[in-house]
Amino acid sequence: MEKIGFGIIGAGLWGESHARIYSSHPLSQLVAVCDLNQERAHHIAQKYGASQYYTDYQEMLQNPDIKAVSIVTPDFAHREPFIAACQAGKDILIEKPLATTHQDLLQMKNVYQQTGVRVMVDFHTxxxxxxxxxxxxxxxxxxxxxxxxxxxxxxxxxxxxxxxxxxxxxxxxxxxxxxxxxxxxxxxxxxxxxxxxxxxxxxxxxxxxxxxxxxxxxxxxxxxxxxxxxxxxxxxxxxxxxxxxxxxxxxxxxxxxxxxxxxxxxxxxxxxxxxxxxxxxxxxxHGKPMGFAHESIRDFIEKLANGEKFVADFQxxxxxxxxxxxxxxxxxxxxxxxxxxx
Ligand SMILES: NC(=O)c1ccc[n+]([C@@H]2O[C@H](COP(=O)([O-])OP(=O)(O)OC[C@H]3O[C@@H](n4cnc5c(N)ncnc54)[C@H](O)[C@@H]3O)[C@@H](O)[C@H]2O)c1
Missing domain, CATH: 3.30.360.10 (Dihydrodipicolinate Reductase; domain 2)
Structure with a gap:
């Protein structure tokens, strides 16, 4: 089966967990990492074998090798990358909480419903x-x-x-x-x-x-x-x-x-x-990232590959x-x- 290409938006503490799984799962390939902090984006890309790194997610989203992205920016900064990823037609694994204001939720819902991309929210519990x-x-x-x-x-x-x-x-x-x-x-x-x-x-x-x-x-x-x-x-x-x-x-x-x-x-x-x-x-x-926090990211990859329903979705x-x-x-x-x- 052809590997699915992934990108990460926000390569901080938790973004690294996403990189760890995308770079170690047989169905996925970590293509690119994006962070406002160029040094951090470069470091995580190098450490987990991504060929590209970016500081602007709009640029990264133009990459046709990327089929899906993780959004791992701080809690209050999920709306803009989410809307951009929807508009670019990328499937999305977004960290909890989905958004932190009524306005963000409304805008995200409207764009999500128009674009029809697949979205999982990382409620790993x-x-x-x-x-x-x-x-x-x-x-x-x-x-x-x-x-x-x-x-x-x-x-x-x-x-x-x-x-x-x-x-x-x-x-x-x-x-x-x-x-x-x-x-x-x-x-x-x-x-x-x-x-x-x-x-x-x-x-x-x-x-x-x-x-x-x-x-x-x-x-x-x-x-x-x-x-x-x-x-x-x-x-x-x-x-x-x-x-x-x-x-x-x-x-x-x-x-x-x-x-x-x-x-x-x-x-x-x-x-x-x-x-x-x-x-x-x-x-x-035995060298493999285990535990429920990793398992939910792994499940996102597998459900993308087999088309099954996500365990936690946009709603x-x-x-x-x-x-x-x-x-x-x-x-x-x-x-x-x-x-x-x-
Ligand atoms: N830390 C945890 O234990 C943990 C666990 C589960 C989920 N989360 C969730 O993950 C998300 C990120 O948390 P974190 O702990 O990794 O925060 P963090 O501050 O360590 O990392 C966030 C990263 O996002 C980058 N960033 C911010 N805006 C950006 C943009 N527009 N484009 C590209 N990069 C951008 C920052 O430069 C930073 O490196 C939060 O929503 C948090 O609730 C965190």
Missing amino acids: RFNPPIAIAQENILEGNLGQLISFYYRLNDVISVPLNMLSWAAQSSILWFLGSHAIDTLRFLGGSEVKRVYSVSRSEVLVSKGLPVPDIYQSILEFENGAIATIENNWIVPNTNPHWNDIKLNILGTKGMINMDLTGNQAIERYLEDKSDHPDILIMPTI DGYQVSKVVLSLLASADERMPKEVKYE
């Missing part, structure tokens, strides 16, 4: 084995009717302070809350109809970063299920992992509990630290962004909000 197994159990009816979820999805404080140069232009609700909402939609098979969120700003503001530390949110789903989600990015850096993830799913006939970052199956004790190395998100096994990204916008409005106004999807 759907590929996390315990989440996928829980969904199967729910679909098989093992838990009965869903009553409630409790979902804690947090980041250590070095993420906003040291890792993301653009944290002040985003929010933990965009960065992780979007995953939490998508996962609950995926598990429950239902849309969020009403939300209430309360935020608090203490720690990051005191360190000069003007964003809330935490959002505690209540979600009501159309099927009657209710959820409490907690998203903060001020977990101490001594946490055994960069995330803190706990999930409880309660139904009329059963319950599932998850500790997704304890990684208790492996304990490592070194002279100066002890920890639990990553086994789920993106470990390297999933759209719905999730609308819920996050409602949560942000709720926290600002300290009022419950109905989610409006139009």
Whole structure:
């Protein structure tokens, strides 16, 4: 089978994960890498064997060898490359969140519907084995009717302070809350109809970063299920992992509990630290990039090749962004909000 040619727009921390998979999958070829930072684009292109690098994605999109692109620019900078890629007829894997304003969502939806390219949103939590197994159990009816979820999805404080140069232009609700909402939609098979969120700003503001530390949110789903989600990015850096993830799913006939970052199956004790190395998100096994974060990118390649439906598509990204916008409005106004999807 002929290899599919890929390009990457945004070759930062996460763009490198996309390069890693496109350059190592038998069905794909990494053709080009684009980043505003020329040195970074060149470095990632060289490291992963792409023959070309660019600083202007419009130029890269003219390359006929590129069939599909990944959009891995910061959260607030997805609209323009998305619209350009649609207009150039490229299929798209776009990082979450799809977009962060009502206006961006509307413009992206209009162009997407006119051009008919294929779009996957990288909600990679759907590929996390315990989440996928829980969904199967729910679909098989093992838990009965869903009553409630409790979902804690947090980041250590070095993420906003040291890792993301653009944290002040985003929010933990965009960065992780979007995953939490998508996962609950995926598990429950239902849309969020009403939300209430309360935020608090203490720690990051005191360190000069003007964003809330935490959002505690209540979600009501159309099927009657209710959820409490907690998203903060001020977990101490001594946490055994960069995330803190706990999930409880309660139904009329059963319950599932998850500790997704304890990684208790492996304990490592070194002279100066002890920890639990990553086994789920993106470990390297026998030289191969594994874990659910890599698996979703691999799945994009395979679904492009075989024409099957993506596990998370444009509409999933759209719905999730609308819920996050409602949560942000709720926290600002300290009022419950109905989610409006139009
Ligand atoms: N960091 C993570 O753990 C992680 C995980 C999953 C998803 N994501 C998502 O991936 C996206 C990128 O995050 P990141 O952590 O890689 O950020 P990053 O800041 O490390 O990288 C973003 C890159 O995009 C480039 N860029 C910005 N505008 C551009 C443009 N117009 N054209 C070309 N390049 C441009 C920047 O120069 C930068 O190198 C975000 O939406 C984020 O939510 C990040």
